[in-house]
Amino acid sequence: MIIYKEIEISIHNSIYVATKGLNYYLDKEVRVIIGNQQESDYVDVIKYIIDYIVENKPIVSKNQNIGYYSWLLQFRLEDINYYDLYEVKTDGTEFIKGCDTAISIIREQSEICSYYKLHPQFPSFNQMVVISKGVYEGKDIEAIRYESPEHMSGWWLITDDYDDDIKSLMTVHFHHVAFNRPDILKYLALPFGYRFLIDNNVIHVSKDDI
Incomplete structure (x- = not known):
């Protein structure tokens, strides 16, 4: 378990990375399904979401989009207690569960900049x-x-x-x-x-x- 800005982030049965305490801001928690990336990558996505929610205190509704750096995620309401994170497909046709593409894109962008010693x-x-x-x-x-x-x-x-x-x-x-x-x-x-x-x-x- 990780405590980030007073919000707990934990791994649920090696299936989800989820928050506990974010419902103070949203009336719901947020979780993302673990796919083919490292668990730490999904924790970073959740931290990004926590930053956005805690700092901006937005009104969030189901199927609402949120930018994740250079990619697009979406809050989906599949459980009364959780918003699940989805991401847009690379062809823009639909949203799919998880955020593996977003993680890959941001990693590649970061690696290119790192190669040239750029931020x-x-x-x-x-x-x-x-x-x-x-x-x-x-x-x-x-x-x-x-x-x-x-x-x-x-x-x-x-x-x-x-x-x-x-x-x-x-x-x-x-x-x-x-x-x-x-x-x-x-x-x-x-x-x-x-x-x-x-x-x-x-x-x-x-x-x-x-």
């Missing part, structure tokens, strides 16, 4: 991304992340289809990029001022010179 700046699911034609079609990308207002991720994703007319660029939600280009998700926590280039499956990361 990750995770984009959120409701932020915006500027893209050119060809991004959704899987073409090679030149990506640059600029300092931006809070509603923007800062990412500009350009392909060879870009015609140099800024009016042809599109501003889209991060999740559209995530669902259409899961191959680049691991690079999208690179901090402001960095870029990456995908050229014939070769990836190059560098600090922007501008």
Whole structure:
């Protein structure tokens, strides 16, 4: 058992990681089913949820979404005493029980940043991304992340289809990029001022010179 912000976090029969005491804020506890990741990964997810609930004191209802760094979770009411955590599938078609994909994505983003000795700046699911034609079609990308207002991720994703007319660029939600280009998700926590280039499956990361 772990005590985190006066909330107990425990493993239930090696099946769930669950809270005790969060019902003070929600009238229910929160739990997540253990899948193929380490138990400590699920504890980290629960800690993230506790931070969100304790600090923001939101009104939570069934089927309500919550961003987990660069992925999307959902509260599902399957037990009168618990909200179960679900996550969106990588194609965006539906939510499935657990959070294995979310854990994998955040780990990959963190590992990429660690490799380059950078601190990750995770984009959120409701932020915006500027893209050119060809991004959704899987073409090679030149990506640059600029300092931006809070509603923007800062990412500009350009392909060879870009015609140099800024009016042809599109501003889209991060999740559209995530669902259409899961191959680049691991690079999208690179901090402001960095870029990456995908050229014939070769990836190059560098600090922007501008």
